[in-house]
Amino acid sequence: DTEVTQTPKHLVMGMTNKKSLKCEQHMGHRAMYWYKQKAKKPPELMFVYSYEKLSINESVPSRFSPECPNSSLLNLHLHALQPEDSALYLCASSRVGQEETQYFGPGTRLLVL
Amino acid sequence: GESVGLHLPTLSVQEGDNSIINCAYSNSASDYFIWYKQESGKGPQFIIDIRSNMDKRQGQRVTVLLNKTVKHLSLQIAATQPGDSAVYFCAEYNAGGTSYGKLTFGQGTILTVHP
Numbered sequence: 452d453t454e455v456t457q458t459p460k461h462l463v464m465g466m467t468n469k470k471s472l473k474c475e476q477h478m479g480h481r482a483m484y485w486y487k488q489k490a491k492k493p494p495e496l497m498f499v500y501s502y503e504k505l506s507i508n509e510s511v512p513s514r515f516s517p518e519c520p521n522s523s524l525l526n527l528h529l530h531a532l533q534p535e536d537s538a539l540y541l542c543a544s545s546r547v548g549q550e551e552t553q554y555f556g557p558g559t560r561l562l563v564l
Numbered sequence: 565g566e567s568v569g570l571h572l573p574t575l576s577v578q579e580g581d582n583s584i585i586n587c588a589y590s591n592s593a594s595d596y597f598i599w600y601k602q603e604s605g606k607g608p609q610f611i612i613d614i615r616s617n618m619d620k621r622q623g624q625r626v627t628v629l630l631n632k633t634v635k636h637l638s639l640q641i642a643a644t645q646p647g648d649s650a651v652y653f654c655a656e657y658n659a660g661g662t663s664y665g666k667l668t669f670g671q672g673t674i675l676t677v678h679p
Contacts, residue, residue: 455607457607491672492671492672493653493669493670493671493672494608494653494667494669495669496666496667499666507666541607541608543607549596549657550595550596550615550657552598552610552613553598553610553667554610555600555607555608555609555610556607557605557606557607558606558607560605
């Protein structure tokens with residue numbers, strides 16, 4: 452099973468709202484990732500968690516707050532977003548180690564009004 | 565800076581033809597490459613990977629070729645089907661001295677297969 456699930460599939464929020472994106476995998480992977488993908492562009496890395504600890508933050512604004520409550524779950528908390536933050540947010544997971552394939556979820560389509 | 569790019573942003577083929585999608589990379593230290601397929605409204609789907617100690621790797625209807633001399637990667641799809649229509653991304657792996665992988669994606673090629 453190489454399934455990564457994400458909820459919700461779609462999200463519309465105002466600039467003053469607080470919302471959360473959720474990601475789950477049951478492949479036993481201990482590395483999890485958040486990517487942002489704008490229309491007609493490739494995915495761009497935001498955060499990497501390794502063994503439930505934040506390993507990489509690609510200079511992401513603080514209005515995005517990741518959380519990894521356990522080895523299967525990854526959250527992305529959103530607060531005071533801007534319209535330019537509208538994008539597809541992708542979660543991925545992999546085994547920890549070099550040259551490990553990352554498996555992606557279907558993404559959450561976010562629209563910030 | 566280092567980058568991964570594609571020569572052709574769009575590719576249109578007839579059903580049954582073979583397709584070739586190309587990718588150039590500039591980081592000579594990269595040693596692992598992945599091809600992903602992304603259909604509309606979905607996340608990237610793993611197709612095939614190749615490590616730098618290989619020149620060629622075959623999967624089901626797909627073949628990836630790696631030419632380290634010219635830093636070029638290609639994905640060949642045999643007997644292309646309408647279901648192959650999607651955006652194809654090559655991704656370059658850079659460990660950067662860490663134990664987890666940072667993928668850098670190319671710009672993508674839109675493959676359209678006509679019945």
